[in-house]
Amino acid sequence: MHDSITVDSKPAPTPNQSSSQQPHRAGPSTVSVHAGEARQKPNDAITDSICCSSTYTFDSTQSILDYIHEKQDREEYGRYGNPNEKVVERKLAALDGAEDAILYSSGMAAIVGLLMTKLNAGDEIVFFDECYHRSREFCFKHLSRFGVVTHQVKTGDFDAMNAAINDRTKMIVSESPTNPHLTVVDLEQFVALGKERGVETLIDATLASPFNIQPLEYGVDYVWHSATKYLGGHNDLLAGVISGSKEKLEPVRKLRGILGCINAPHNMYLLERGLKTFALRMQRHNENGQRVAEFLASHPRVEHVYYPGLPSHPTHAIAKRTMKGFGGLITFLVRDADWRQTGSIIDACRIPRIGPSLGGVESLIEQPMVMSYFDYAPEQRAKFGIADNMIRMSCGIEDADDLIADLEQALSQS
Amino acid sequence: MKFRTRAIHVGSEPDETGAVIPPIYLATTFIQPGAGEWGTFDYSRSGSPTRARVEKVLADLEGAAGALAFSSGMAATHCAMMLLEAGSHVIASNDIYGGTYRLLHKICSRNQIEVSLVPAHDAESIADAIRPNTKMVWIESIGNPLITIPDIPAIASITRPAGILLGVDSTFVPPAILRPIELGADIVMHSATKLLGGHSDCLAGVLAARDRQLHDRLYYTQNATGAVLGGLESFLLHRGIKTLSLRVREQSSTALRIAQWLEQHPRVRRVLYPGLASHPQHARARNYMGDQFGTIISFELTGDIAETKRVCSATKLFGLAVSLGAVESLIEQPATMSHASYDSAARAAAGISDSLIRLSVGLEDADDLIADLDQAIGS
Numbered sequence: 181m182h183d184s185i186t187v188d189s190k191p192a193p194t195p196n197q198s199s200s201q202q203p204h205r206a207g208p209s210t211v212s213v214h215a216g217e218a219r220q221k222p223n224d225a226i227t228d229s230i231c232c233s234s235t236y237t238f239d240s241t242q243s244i245l246d247y248i249h250e251k252q253d254r255e256e257y258g259r260y261g262n263p264n265e266k267v268v269e270r271k272l273a274a275l276d277g278a279e280d281a282i283l284y285s286s287g288m289a290a291i292v293g294l295l296m297t298k299l300n301a302g303d304e305i306v307f308f309d310e311c312y313h314r315s316r317e318f319c320f321k322h323l324s325r326f327g328v329v330t331h332q333v334k335t336g337d338f339d340a341m342n343a344a345i346n347d348r349t350k351m352i353v354s355e356s357p358t359n360p361h362l363t364v365v366d367l368e369q370f371v372a373l374g375k376e377r378g379v380e381t382l383i384d385a386t387l388a389s390p391f392n393i394q395p396l397e398y399g400v401d402y403v404w405h406s407a408t409k410y411l412g413g414h415n416d417l418l419a420g421v422i423s424g425s426k427e428k429l430e431p432v433r434k435l436r437g438i439l440g441c442i443n444a445p446h447n448m449y450l451l452e453r454g455l456k457t458f459a460l461r462m463q464r465h466n467e468n469g470q471r472v473a474e475f476l477a478s479h480p481r482v483e484h485v486y487y488p489g490l491p492s493h494p495t496h497a498i499a500k501r502t503m504k505g506f507g508g509l510i511t512f513l514v515r516d517a518d519w520r521q522t523g524s525i526i527d528a529c530r531i532p533r534i535g536p537s538l539g540g541v542e543s544l545i546e547q548p549m550v551m552s553y554f555d556y557a558p559e560q561r562a563k564f565g566i567a568d569n570m571i572r573m574s575c576g577i578e579d580a581d582d583l584i585a586d587l588e589q590a591l592s593q594s
Numbered sequence: 595m596k597f598r599t600r601a602i603h604v605g606s607e608p609d610e611t612g613a614v615i616p617p618i619y620l621a622t623t624f625i626q627p628g629a630g631e632w633g634t635f636d637y638s639r640s641g642s643p644t645r646a647r648v649e650k651v652l653a654d655l656e657g658a659a660g661a662l663a664f665s666s667g668m669a670a671t672h673c674a675m676m677l678l679e680a681g682s683h684v685i686a687s688n689d690i691y692g693g694t695y696r697l698l699h700k701i702c703s704r705n706q707i708e709v710s711l712v713p714a715h716d717a718e719s720i721a722d723a724i725r726p727n728t729k730m731v732w733i734e735s736i737g738n739p740l741i742t743i744p745d746i747p748a749i750a751s752i753t754r755p756a757g758i759l760l761g762v763d764s765t766f767v768p769p770a771i772l773r774p775i776e777l778g779a780d781i782v783m784h785s786a787t788k789l790l791g792g793h794s795d796c797l798a799g800v801l802a803a804r805d806r807q808l809h810d811r812l813y814y815t816q817n818a819t820g821a822v823l824g825g826l827e828s829f830l831l832h833r834g835i836k837t838l839s840l841r842v843r844e845q846s847s848t849a850l851r852i853a854q855w856l857e858q859h860p861r862v863r864r865v866l867y868p869g870l871a872s873h874p875q876h877a878r879a880r881n882y883m884g885d886q887f888g889t890i891i892s893f894e895l896t897g898d899i900a901e902t903k904r905v906c907s908a909t910k911l912f913g914l915a916v917s918l919g920a921v922e923s924l925i926e927q928p929a930t931m932s933h934a935s936y937d938s939a940a941r942a943a944a945g946i947s948d949s950l951i952r953l954s955v956g957l958e959d960a961d962d963l964i965a966d967l968d969q970a971i972g973s
């Protein structure tokens with residue numbers, strides 16, 4: 181089969197040293213560039229070809245029988261898998277330190293695929309309440325129609341989560357860091373609770389990305405990423421991924437084949453290409469995030485900054501202990517501004533474009549109250565911690581100096 | 595705004611959809627406002643929205659009056675050479691890319707274009723080679739594979755007063771490091787197949803011109819001869835440019851580490867890398883390139899041709915292949931691969947020995963690459 185890279189190379193030796201050191205795990209950039217790919221590809225090409233075929237043919241009835249009896253690892257029909265998504269799945273599994281990863285046509289398709297597999301009528305699931313709102317909405321509004329009961333408790337409140345678990349509970353879910361408050365959850369505690377109560381654990385690590393944290397090392401059962409964000413990284417594709425053990429993911433993959441929410445080969449090629457610079461981009465997102473957050477924190481027009489890399493963040497200590505960097509997403513409050521005045525600061529920015537999403541090379545900026553919560557009543561917004569004067573910025577990989585200069589001029593206007 | 599910010603935003607201005615990434619146009623033709631009236635785009639050989647966007651960012655990054663995207667680097671170089679006429683004389687450096695050598699000696703020569711090869715890192719050699727019919731000087735901003743560094747301002751001060759065009763193939767040194775037009779070049783050429791695209795997946799070429807008039811002449815030839823870049827490749831090239839400066843900075847610093855490591859290796863006779871103090875034009879490189887010296891290293895082993903071949907085949911991370919500049923590291927033997935189209939006398943004259951190895955340093959971790967070379971070279 182494919183001779184995929186396990187890069188068991190050594191740390192840089194000096195020329196006269198004998199090469200007898202322990203093998204070490206390849207660095208994140210080497211993994212990003214090479215992992216999951218065949219060393220030697222069809223036609224000896226350096227990059228993977230895009231295989232658009234919707235179906236795959238067999239040379240004889242016997243080869244169908246071999247395939248059915250799982251003697252042959254190969255494609256059959258495009259809804260079940262294609263070579264481009266398999267390469268990316270192996271690369272993502274390597275980045276997440278996972279045995280297996282399953283790709284979907286979007287982040288939401290991924291969590292729907294997982295929960296539809298794991299939850300049955302009568303089962304219960306508990307969320308921390310800062311989890312991506314569409315994932316909770318799916319459970320509250322849609323899984324409820326199939327008899328699944330959903331609870332949510334305050335993010336980081338493990339006592340409340342413990343109290344919400346009963347003998348019908350199958351899974352607990354958290355995002356980390358959360359959006360837009362950037363709360364980092366203590367994964368040791370999260371996993372310990374799951375183990376103690378015998379429920380599976382799921383982490384949405386989209387905002388951290390596998391560069392900054394690897395939740396599977398803590399014993400989490402499933403990691404979920406919207407690969408639309410940092411993994412794709414170029415604001416030009418939608419994708420979602422669930423990673424975990426082969427055993428746990430096998431039925432999930434089977435259901436994907438039935439539901440059909442697999443991603444397309446062209447998209448998978450773009451994702452693979454984007455992943456080549458993943459480690460490099462993340463270093464820059466982390467640097468830009470930290471510098472812009474520090475700038476904002478020192479600005480007189482800024483009332484508060486939410487960024488896990490700042491000591492002022494309530495979960496800074498957990499973040500510092502568990503994460504390599506804190507990403508490019510920053511939320512801040514403008515001092516003495518109503519929602520209109522806050523919007524005019526966004527309008528005055530020249531580099532970040534106004535829009536939802538995050539994690540791409542282009543910076544984006546938005547006002548959560550307008551972008552995502554405009555139709556909610558003020559009391560509801562208050563309950564979600566969405567203030568009128570709140571701005572969320574996703575730092576891209578531009579020069580931090582330019583981003584800071586731009587925010588400076590925007591904050592000094594209006 | 596700084597280079598990296600411009601690389602991300604220029605040419606990606608929003609259209610009516612608001613898309614952060616502009617749509618990819620594959621249309622070959624465009625509906626016109628009326629008979630005999632022309633809209634911005636008419637037929638995609640003459641220009642297309644997706645190609646125009648990448649040409650815009652390229653011109654901006656090079657500090658050029660305009661840029662043109664071609665279906666390959668050779669198509670771009672050929673377009674520049676079509677500015678010449680029968681009887682014109684070209685001076686080129688003696689360690690240019692093999693394909694350019696072939697173009698000049700086997701294709702341009704058919705149109706009675708004469709060529710002289712000189713060691714271009716010595717500007718005097720160019721001055722000495724000028725004839726009354728000299729119309730173009732063509733150099734590479736880093737010579738290949740001997741990694742020589744020409745003095746672009748000194749050469750421009752010879753060509754400009756003489757009315758000779760100075761073309762610089764800057765494939766090895768993208769605008770994130772050096773902008774030849776700022777140093778006096780008239781035309782900058784890139785095989786965008788390399789660092790600009792950066793992902794080993796689109797073949798492309800670029801010409802960027804100092805002034806509008808020269809740009810218009812090149813555009814006329816491009817449109818008349820038709821070697822334009824397609825819509826999908828224009829998109830991929832543009833996507834690659836967004837990470838150009840990050841990639842180049844990281845790959846250059848890895849290359850410097852590898853060059854320093856090779857230099858102390860007992861089985862390595864010499865290392866050619868502009869970032870090393872031992873490089874003959876190190877001071878010049880520092881002057882023009884600052885602290886980033888590119889992603890290409892050449893070195894000579896102490897072994898013979900067979901040993902060189904063995905080492906080239908023994909790496910596990912470095913792929914054995916020509917081309918360069920992408921995220922994947924590559925290794926090759928110029929004498930039998932990239933410069934095989936030189937005749938052997940020209941190879942010898944240029945000093946391209948059989949034991950020369952060329953590395954293209956990619957984006958892998960420096961430690962992993964050094965470990966790979968260590969096991970391949972052996973002790």
Ligand SMILES: Cc1ncc(COP(=O)(O)O)c(C=O)c1O
Pocket residue numbers: 286287288289312355359384386387405406407408418419420
């Ligand atoms: C944290 C988080 N999780 C999940 C998602 C859903 O992913 P997608 O938009 O790819 O469906 C998003 C983005 O929308 C997100 O920000």
Ligand SMILES: Cc1ncc(COP(=O)(O)O)c(C=O)c1O
Pocket residue numbers: 666667668669691693694734738763765766784785786787797798799917
């Ligand atoms: C320095 C240099 N110039 C020109 C070219 C030709 O470009 P292309 O292969 O894109 O036609 C190459 C690469 O092959 C090159 O290395």
